Amino acid sequence: MSLVLAVDVGGTTIKAEIADESGVVRCSGSVPTPYGAAAFDAVAALGTSLIASCAAAVTSAGVIMPGIVDPVRRIAVYSANIGWSDLEAGLLLDRAWGIPVAVDHDVTCAGWAEWATGAGQGCSDLAFVAIGTGISAALVSGGRLLRGTGSSQPGEFGHVVVRPDGPACGCGARGCVEAVASAASIARAYCAVTGLPAAGALEVELAAAHDSRARKVWDDAVAALADGLAMLTALLPPERIVLGGGLAASGSFLLDPLTVALASRVRVQPVPELVTARHGTRAGLAGAALLARQGGAGTAIT
């Protein structure tokens, strides 16, 4: 069975695994993401060690990363979180690993995996929204995954403004969906209100059952997400919206109120179905494995 190396370069962690055609993982590993050019060395070293530790031959690799990525030229154009730019990632990793390496955008590939083999199967119009430290989307319209041009990336849903007087966003604007509803923003808002030390979004969710301050932070996030998803639906009516990323692990605690809030906001278009990702937080690695199998270096997703 042919084996592929899948690598998901995140802002916090680099995750990698070697999997067979059935998706069975043969070996896996992760390392913290160093900032800047050192992140590349960490990716290369993690891949090299996994390939070495695997008894059978690995035939190709897929590496996904945040920010602006040019999948045709296989260049990491820019990522503020990782701190690299104009890095010839594909070419350098080909050399490091001795196998063809395909490079692409992380959320696009995660959405592709959900569309091809997950909770979005069979939809010709789909939105995949990853809610984690940041918020981003992959969009399918008319049976086709919308792709970037190498200098822009469709689906920057996190930077749709829903609260013009709201909290400052890292992008420079105020009240972006991401500034209110990302896991990081939820945790930050709760700490600001309560004065408690840093908590995670999951702790806010748990506290919401008995703590009205936590409840309000959670409700604000749900309302901001619903406002943003209603706008997305006006422009690109998806028949289904798949929620992924860490926050989707909240399940019905997120899905139930968001479903009600979205239905009350959508006009003109049919109300999209709202579901959580089948691959969970592994959607990125599933997409990277698909990317590795899709073809050799430079292959764009079609």
Place this chain on the structure above:
Amino acid sequence: MSLVLAVDVGGTTIKAEIADESGVVRCSGSVPTPYGAAAFDAVAALGTSLIASCAAAVTSAGVIMPGIVDPVRRIAVYSANIGWSDLEAGLLLDRAWGIPVAVDHDVTCAGWAEWATGAGQGCSDLAFVAIGTGISAALVSGGRLLRGTGSSQPGEFGHVVVRPDGPACGCGARGCVEAVASAASIARAYCAVTGLPAAGALEVELAAAHDSRARKVWDDAVAALADGLAMLTALLPPERIVLGGGLAASGSFLLDPLTVALASRVRVQPVPELVTARHGTRAGLAGAALLARQGGAGTAIT
């Protein structure tokens, strides 16, 4: 030279013309749009009279209409403005005119015309925004015009909410782009502020030079448009945005402040170029003529 019949069914007026392959108009006509099923009879009668008045043979027709349209089944699924639903427009007009009739969505076809032969030529990522009585958009992503499914229509940009506490919109929501920035909303806001009798958006534009109330109404509309276009740009980064419809006739009076306002709002993505439509308010008829030539009945735009 082969001649085609192009018909643009608007909420106020039905416009039709017979044109040759170079776009030279042989004859044209228009009638007010009656409400409800009578609108269909008016379309049929206008087309019949033009075909009869034309010396040479007309080989095919393209009919464009607002609302939800199924171009494959050639059905006018629903239009609130015209007041018809589930009308087998293609089949009935084939019979009435004795030529193959293609049926499609008005703003989609107007955007197609601007993309194929107008101000959007050569763009692989484009937004066409028609600002008239209402506001709607046609979207091109990755070199492909985004199409609906027959029950939903991409590009309902007019119903993106930018002023949650703003004026009521016909769709039932508050503060949609259309409720602040359409020609009708601009005129309505000015009348409400001044107590003057009904004016058009053009009169508000003219008054803005010396009347601070008109200036504020115009500035509010520009800001709402800029907010909406910035959201659209986050999701579907167009390299260029083409403004069409009646309000685009304002030219630099709209374009100049909107360009500044958009540039100040766009983050994460490249700032799109902003231009006015080359076909002006005739973009719809140009699209209907393309539709007629694209093929026979039931042909979807590709």
